[in-house]
Amino acid sequence: MSKGIVYIIYGVSGSGKTTIGKKLAKDLDIPFFDADDFHPESNIKKMSDGFPLDDTDREPWLQKIANEIKVWNTKNGAVLACSALKIKYRKTLGSIDEKYIKWIFLEGSYDMISKRMQARKNHFFKKEMLVSQFETLEGPEKGIVITVDKSSDEIVNEIKSKLDTNRSQLGLIGLGVMGKSLAKNLLSKNFTLSVYNRQVDDYEVDIAKKFVKEQPDNHMVLGFDNLKSFVDSIEQPRTIILMVNAGKPVDVVIEALVPFLSKDDCVVDGGNSHYKSTLERSDRLIDKGIHFLGAGISGGEEGALKGPSIMPGGSKKAYNRSGNFLEAIAARDKANNPCCEYIGPEGSGHYVKMVHNGIEYAEMQLLAETYHVLRFYAKKNPDQIAAIFNIWRNNGLDSYLLEITADILLKKEGDDFLIDKVLDKAGQKGTGGWSTNAALEVGMPLSTISESVMARNISGIKSKRVEASEKYQLKTYSISSNDTIFIENLEKAFRTASVINHHIGFELIKEASNEYNWELNLSKIARIWTNGCIIRSDLMEQIWKLFLNDNDTSLLLLPDIIITVKSDIHSLTETVAAGLTSGFSLPVFSAAANYFLAYTSAQSSANIIQAQRDYFGAHTYQRVDTSLDEYFHTNWKH
Template sequence: MNKSVVYIIYGVSGSGKTTIGKALAKDFKIPFFDADDFHPESNIKKMSNGFPLDDTDRAPWLKKMANEISDWSTKNGAVLACSALKQKYRETLQSIDSEYIEWIFLEGSFDLIAHRMEVRKHHFFKKEMLVSQFETLEKPKEGIVINIDKNSDEIVNEIKSKLHTNKSQLGLIGLGVMGKSLAKNFLSKDFTLSVYNRQMDNYEVDVAKKFVSEQPDSDDVLGFDDLQSFVSSLEQPRTIMLMVNAGKPVDLVIDSLIPLLSKEDCIIDGGNSHYKVTLERSKRLAKHEIDFLGTGISGGEEGALKGPSIMPSGSKKAYDTSGLFLETISARDKNGNSCCTYVGPEGSGHFVKMVHNGIEYAEMQLLAETYHILRFYAGKTPIQISDIFDKWIENGLKSYLLEITSGILLEKEGDDFLIDKILDKAGQKGTGGWSTNAALELGVSLSTISESVMARNISGMKSERVEASAIYQLKTTTIALDNIAFVESLEKAFKATSIINHHIGFELIKEASKEYNWELNLSEIARIWTNGCIIRSDLMEQIWELFFNNNDTSLLTFPDIVTIMKPRVTSLSEIVSIGLKAGFSLPVFSAATNYFLAYTSAQSSANIIQAQRDYFGAHTYQRVDTSLDQYFHTNWKH
């Protein structure tokens, strides 16, 4: 006959056996029983009169309970609350094989329990009998011990975490939008999970508990607002993912975790942290022999839920241990492989995510400029522009951002297009600016990305822009004739700009790899960006294949890219010229044009700059008619 587990919760009166037992039984969906309900009337009367029970009184009661336990085990199991203070009492109750009984001892100080007894009502046991109970109590030799100096939810979670069948495989801290979506993703992949969220009165209350209650299979997830209990609930070596706001909140959580963790435990920071800060955190945790993975995650709320692109970096040993979790929940490329790879050491994963966001900024601005010139220069309606974008997708320009923009343009409120009701003031979280700063430090041009950041900045100057518009009263022009040729030219310019933008982003990654000795694999980075992330596109599929075995080649110099670019350069320059003459700001189109013309020019204008620098600062210059290791200075004032 198959048997089920009976959970016996024991301890002195006032330790919370009934409260915890009922809660545990509810979670496990099994019956709850209180041993006090099985006392004969003579025992209840004796205790009510202030006299403790002796072993003669207890013997028939314990035997009756043993028979009940045996019966419950043949059904669905049960939870029993019973004092069972002496070892011999517990041996009597142990009427079935020990593997079918889980002993759970609720431990608390005399003062704590005495205080609870003072506020307890309608119970036949008096506080005066507590001394007798503590004298009788024999500390357990089996089962688990739970300290009751916390609330009932935390006690239940700790019990569940300590039962050998309920240790979670990993933990997640922070149940914001991305944290909740990732947690659901982990659960959908059949991982057992513990989640933790801070408690803040009137702001964040019972977030973890509510999350657990909302899951269809709550047996696989434990919720905590006590960090110690959360950590105790995890299998060792522990893997803990942080999904908290970047910056100081990450450090505060790490500082709280360090005393609770053990050697070879691993913390994964899945937020948008700066790559240099990630390096500092790695070094700090290494002193405690705790592993750290700085991990970029892209895909937004939907990607986090269904499968994002994931960019982890740090300890390779830690990735070998904890990377399985990340690989399992990530998106899949066209070959079915995980869109997650070990990027490299230190903060390289967060650096790569930063550049991803920079490329994303520029692609979004490029689409915004394209929409704007189609709407207000070519005179197209949002529906017509959506149709144009759909045709571009069919022509090989498919991308997530182009697809969602096409859909955005169709959204209406009543008879009005929603896009016309949205304030033209773009927000940002700073990662685009980080890319620009990194490019300045590394001496890399980041034209399209930097201009997209500046475009967001100037969009934020709404009131000043309105005032300046009223002052200057400049007019924009529209196309008077058939504009089919213009739309075709715009499509070519759009693709050329997107290629240039991606080239610029990968050049920044390549330079950082050299500077920091990261040995980054550009093909692998492109591959994990082919699905799950915001900048996934047909172009990214092509970039992945081009960089395969050609890691040091610049994107714009690949023969396949040259073939695409050559017939589109004229269109790119023409669109910028037309747009500017018509009175439209095209920062990313313009930046891409300027970058490309400079990049493909054997002779630049920089010689005059070197002459100027030497004139006022004696900075010296090199010459075209001598070796490059020679430097010259001219006395220009004569």
């Protein structure tokens, strides 16, 4: 067995932890320790008197053992017998260095354990405490599970067979750009890893084997192009992360994978899958006893390598099983907590990632429009615009997207700015459009996000735009007054439009949470987005704190936001007016302004819509001077 590994055998009292632990330690030729021996006298007396320990009693005891584990790790390892009934207790024990701990859960029914307890003598733990232990017990989220309905020798032999140290801790399928980066991230955290990539003649040949050769010698990684061998190389219960293209490829891989999987294995889809597909896959796999997590991952290639933002959705048991791997490789927020947290039930993780991408689409378009008016209306060069953006970054508007846009504008090819050689035809992978469809399904406005998708679509008809430009020959106008005032207004307009865009995204998440009974926590989601992901920003730092104690109030109705937006809204409307009258398209700025004006109008124009519908279709309408549960139809023709 591996040097420095601590094997923690846990379960309720009477499950055989001490007996099995001593036998296993003897076979492995390493020391055995019983957690009970580390209890202070006050704990022992309390249990002897028939009173269960509370978490206050356990905290110093568990921390003391965690410190001992650190010492045992520096030597040849050890076997520890410990009840560790709750997940948080196990997290404390594993807080020193989880990767050097192997968890072994001894499972048995209440009746079986109770009979064992009756046969025990001279032990301070009484049978009456067993009921409390079973009530407290939280099932295993990692490691191996051994049923104790057999002899101690059989149990030890089963443990040793499952603790084959030649097996990897987890597996990853798909070594594209994101897959490779995520695999390197896992290896950098000292996890042992098996990787698999398909073989396609003259296209994908020996990808996994080549990846293994490229890694440093101190990284334990195995490469496979045979799926069964790959699965067999991972310790049970298995965690396998899929990093393949969304859509049919995910289903093809899962279908090929399932025959080789075992009960309680967990499959994690880390791609940009549609949330409805994730729901379907989860249902199919749970029927086979296999866990499934749909984990949205944001951060691009660099994020995957250094620490992305991860949004896992699925059963809580699935997250308890495999979430430790995801948390280990995630980015860290300012308090050093992982930018990965359990989002909610099946489908919710990929839904939240979809909305993240929608917000991202609109933020990118806002920056593109800002650049465009600065370049062609205010007549600033790219390096001057980069300087303006960097000033904004120091004014509370810092974001990853603003940072990279400033970098882009400074890049030259010879004496020319490279941005001037980039074709104005934007690509997309479809997730922005998914957000729009999802919003329609729950009846929510998605103005900024939908408009950003449409802006990419219209950019795609380049030849038509060129033809129309030549035929109409419309003029654009440059700024005719103080550009300092315009740029100050533009900064406020950008801030306000960004707040409105984020509000729209979080409103969609909130409505979906209500519609699908997901009970999503907006503050947790915003916190996950404070680092690692594409939309990380100063604004996101503010949002997660604002939602911390007010999960149900809309962003635009929070007092701090009201003060800012009320002060700056005129800058947004003036910027839109100046841009449009000067011949510049500002779709997302305009959408933000229109949404806000409609959102804050007590009286809208929808009464005319309702009258029109009743006129041509007898759809009825409600009146302001009667009860809202009354509906009317009128013959409107004079």
